[in-house]
Amino acid sequence: MIDIVKAQVSIIAMPLKQPFSTHLGTVREREAIIIELWDREGEVGYGETVAFSSPWYTEETVKTAYHIQKDFILPVVLQKKFAHPSEFTREFSSLRGNPMAKSGIETALWDLYAKKQGKSLSTILGGERNEVRAGAVVATQDVTDALKQIEQFSEQGFERMKLKISPANDVEFIKAIRREFPDVPLMADANSAYTLDDVDRLRALDEFDLLMIEQPLGTTDIVEHAILQKQINTPICLDESITNVHDVKSAIQLGSCQIINIKVGRVGGLTNAKQIHDLCQENQLQVWCGGMIEFGISKAHNLALASLPAFTLPGDLSPSTHYWEEDILDRPIEMEKGKITVPTLPGIGFSLNERRVEEVRLHKEIITSHMT
Ligand SMILES: O=C(O)CCC(=O)c1ccccc1C(=O)O
Ligand SMILES: [Mg+2]
Structure with missing residues (x-):
C-alpha cells in the first residue's frame, strides 16, 4: 500500500541557456513545481509539474496547477491509501481537466511505488x-x-x-x-x-x-x-x-x-x-x-x-x-x-540536489496528513 503522510511542493525558476522561440512567443525563464511525497516508512517519490508560467501551449499555468494540487489533489492523496499508482487516475476522474497538475503528483506516486518494489520505473x-x-x-x-x-x-x-x-x-x-x-x-x-x-x-x-x-x-x-x-x-x-x-x-x-x-x-x-x-x-x-x-x-x-x-x-x-x-x-x-x-536504479534512478533546489526555489510548502 502507498500511504503518503507528507508532501512538499516547491516552485522553482531557472533561466534557459538560450531563448526558446515559437510563433506563440518566447520562453526565457522556466518555472516548474517540484513534488516530493513521503510515505509512512520515509521513502520519497519525486514528480515535476510541467505547466508553464503562462497558458501558451495548453490552458494550465504554474498557478492553476498549484491551486489544483494544493486544494483538490493533495488533501485526498494524504488521506487515501493506494494499492497501485494507477488508482490515482480513477480516483481523480471526477476532477475535470488539469492533466499537468494531476501528472505532477501521479508521477511521484509511480516513482515511490517503483522504489518500494526495488525496481526501476522503466x-x-x-x-x-x-x-x-x-x-x-x-x-x-x-x-x-x-x-x-x-x-x-x-x-x-x-x-x-x-x-x-x-x-x-x-x-x-x-x-x-x-x-x-x-x-x-x-x-x-x-x-x-x-x-x-x-x-x-x-x-x-x-x-x-x-x-x-x-x-x-x-x-x-x-x-x-x-x-x-x-x-x-x-x-x-x-x-x-x-x-x-x-x-x-x-x-x-x-x-x-x-x-x-x-x-x-x-x-x-x-x-x-x-x-x-x-x-x-x-x-x-x-x-x-x-x-x-x-x-x-x-x-x-x-x-x-x-x-x-x-x-x-x-x-x-x-x-x-x-x-x-x-x-x-x-x-x-x-x-x-x-x-x-535508461536508469536501472530503483524508481526514476535520481534524487534531488537539495543545494541546487534551494538556489532556484521561489516558494515551498509542506502539507502533512494530519493537516488535511
Ligand atoms: O523539451 C523540448 O526539448 C522542447 C519540446 C517542444 O517542442 C515543446 C516545448 C514546450 C511546449 C511545447 C513543445 C511542443 O512540442 O510543441
Ligand atoms: Mg509539439
Whole structure:
C-alpha cells in the first residue's frame, strides 16, 4: 500500500541557456513545481509539474496547477491509501481537466511505488530498452541561428532535429536548412499555426523529406487533420490534440495522424501515457516522447516511459545541460553519441540536489496528513 503522510511542493525558476522561440512567443525563464511525497516508512517519490508560467501551449499555468494540487489533489492523496499508482487516475476522474497538475503528483506516486518494489520505473512500466534516442528542437525564427544550432546539435550527436515553423517561417526557412543539411533527419512542429486554407502551403513541404509534421492544425482538432493527411505526403504527428486515450481512438478511426507525440503531463500522468502507448502499439502507430523544456525529474520520468517498445522514434529527449547551466538532480542526465541511458536504479534512478533546489526555489510548502 502507498500511504503518503507528507508532501512538499516547491516552485522553482531557472533561466534557459538560450531563448526558446515559437510563433506563440518566447520562453526565457522556466518555472516548474517540484513534488516530493513521503510515505509512512520515509521513502520519497519525486514528480515535476510541467505547466508553464503562462497558458501558451495548453490552458494550465504554474498557478492553476498549484491551486489544483494544493486544494483538490493533495488533501485526498494524504488521506487515501493506494494499492497501485494507477488508482490515482480513477480516483481523480471526477476532477475535470488539469492533466499537468494531476501528472505532477501521479508521477511521484509511480516513482515511490517503483522504489518500494526495488525496481526501476522503466521495469515497472514494462520498458524494454536500456537506452533511448535523443532529439533536439531548433526553437528560433532566425535562419542563421537555426543553421548554427543544427551544426552544433549534429556535432553533439542528436539523432533528429525539430524545426518550429509557422506560415511566416516555413518553405524558405526549411529550404535554406535543407541546402546546408541535405541528409539530417528533420521534422517540423507547427504548434497549430495553420488552417485547412493552408493546404497548398503544407503540401509544398512534401519535397523536404520531413520525418513528420507535428500539430499543423487546431489544438483540439481531430477531424481536419484527417482531411489534411489525405492531401499531403508528410506524415502528421499529433501533439496538443491528444489529451487522452479516447482522442487516440478517434484519431485512429479517422486517420488523423500516423504518429503520436506522448507527453506525460499533457495526458495526465504515466497511467494514461502507458495506455496510449499500448493502444498505439496494437494499431501500428509510431510514438515518441515529447518534451516540455523540463528539469531533471520530468526528464527521468520520460526516460522510463521512452524505454517502452513502441517508442521507436527519437523523442524531445536531451541531456541536463541542453537547457540548464545546472539541473536539479544529484547527477546530470548525460547523452552519449545521441543516446541516453535508461536508469536501472530503483524508481526514476535520481534524487534531488537539495543545494541546487534551494538556489532556484521561489516558494515551498509542506502539507502533512494530519493537516488535511
Ligand atoms: O523539451 C523540448 O526539448 C522542447 C519540446 C517542444 O517542442 C515543446 C516545448 C514546450 C511546449 C511545447 C513543445 C511542443 O512540442 O510543441
Ligand atoms: Mg509539439
